[in-house]
Amino acid sequence: MESAIAEIERGGRVESRHAGTAVVVDAAGKVVFSLGDIDRPTYPRSAVKAFLALPLVESGAAGRLGLEDEELALACASHTGEAAHVAVAARMLARTGHDAACLECGTHWPVDADAAHALARAGGAPSALHNNCSGKHAGFVCLACDQDQKLGGYIHPDHPVMREVTAALADVTGAAHGPDNMGIDGCSIPTYAIPLRALAHGFARFGTGHGLGPERARAAARLRAAVAAAPFMVGGTGRFDSVLMQEMGPAVFSKMGAEGIMAASLPDQGLGIAVKCHDGAPRAAEVAMAALLMRFLGPDARDNPVLRGLAQHDLRNWNGMTVGRVRAAGPMHPDHRP
Template identity: 60%
Template sequence: MDALLVEVTRGDRVESRHAGAAVVADTGGMVLFRAGDVDAPIYARSTVKAMLAVPLVESGAADRLGLTPPELALACASHSGLPIHADTAAAMLARAGRDEGCLECGAHWPTSPSAAQALAGAGRQPSALHNSCSGKHAGFVCLACDAGHPVGGYVEPEHPVMRQVTQAMSDLTDCRLDEENRGIDGCGIPTYALPLRALATGFARFGCGTGLSADRAEAVRRLREAVAAHPEMVAGEGCFDTRMIEAFGPALFSKMGAEGVQVAALPELGLGIAVKSADGSARAAEVAMAALLARYLPADDERHPVLDRAMRPVLRNWLGREIGGLRPAGALLPRRTGDAARV
């Protein structure tokens, strides 16, 4: 059953409510917090991009091709299509001797309004490089080229690259990933339904490397460090993930996914967090995640306003007047001093 996560207010009244599920787990799968059904399978969508990037580093392909930290961060990203994002994806492909013509993610307008307006104003059409997933796909192309696999069809479940990255995700989450729980993501690759609890456990492991081989632990460390050093690559200016990582640096890995899925890893605490908004609302997932981060992450005077704004975003009308906002609800209401984290 879904739990109440977030309320939307207009004036002094609650106008809407968002339900869903949320969980905090450690590397062994122990649950420290839960709300709603955390064992029901949900499609992880783009939250797992960093997991899918692990073989790129672990195999040595990233080093052999000379991929830079910004490029590794883009491989984990759902970027907003800014020039820096498209140019970095193109640079990744160039390192493998390829260009955008080999990308199988499709093209869409940048999700950044300013980038989309600039592109249209220049009389240009978007390319696959502007796709939010172009960095991930460029990473797949790099992995295929380094291993000598055919590049064409790399999005198919049986392609060697897709089998390799899916296995990495399976290992981290302890979930079987096959045709029984497979769907197709917006960018064309397989996406898998798995319990929210398993997703949180997987990101707890991704965050600190506990239980991983030495090579894999080193790979996840490098990916986390790349993301922490280049949060602008992970999403874009003003986006939730970028704002959170800018504020907390290496203490937090944060990643959104379509249809209201949001994950985080807290490396210093060995914890993973996963949230799913039942109605697919990104705004609800972000508020819920901010509320859980406020419980577990130490926040100083500089960081507190960042979390507060994310946890209670203001709604304004077209004239800029404040008319309401969003706030945590139900089990996500702030704890009283002295309350235990486990519920």
């Protein structure tokens, strides 16, 4: 029987449960907590965007182009398409002499409802800049231009930029990335199925630099610092990653991925965490991640009101009435005792 990582309560009863897998690993690869089959390959999706941004920094391209904290944070982002996100993505492209026409991520309306409504009221239409992955793709464009690579087709696995960022993924996670475990992500670049254990190990290494080369370790530290300085860029209004990192600063680097993936680095503790909700529900992965952070960040974290609010929060109906709650469950709960 699969283990629950989150449950939904209504009227004093458990209405539904979300099953999942979770693992906490140190930088040496030692598992310090696990739930479920942590060696089952799964697609990390957008959780690894910061790993994909490593070559942009370690190559020197980010420095030569003058990319600052907001721009580097956006390169790691799954953003909501708010005005600030769009402006920063456009600024990144402008540093290379290009605009949204060069992006190959596709177009969708802003994820943030207020931003979408404002755009529609103004008679506007979405562009690739509004795509939640536009910052990551702008980073690819910056790297390609700095290296004098052709831009067209940068999303394909055989493009020099994609080969370089895929090699970074394999190096940080220690897992193979090739045709046999490749799928296509929502923004059209490759995504690779790897064990959840390897994802957590990669986040431990990203957070500490242990096991990475000197340049890669410095690039990881630079990206973490950029995100800590500009956490809004990584998500947006009300998004888990932004809310968490606005509260915790450099103590946590957190990144969600589609289909119920959450991953985080705890640099001071030397740990990496990865969570997968099997039915793809982000609400379950988020409360489970918050609960694990409360447990592994130390005793003060248990009383942090933001973390507690992320690990258990109310459900409200369309009239604003509180009708239930979402909470971490079973071994995931920060107060669980085996």
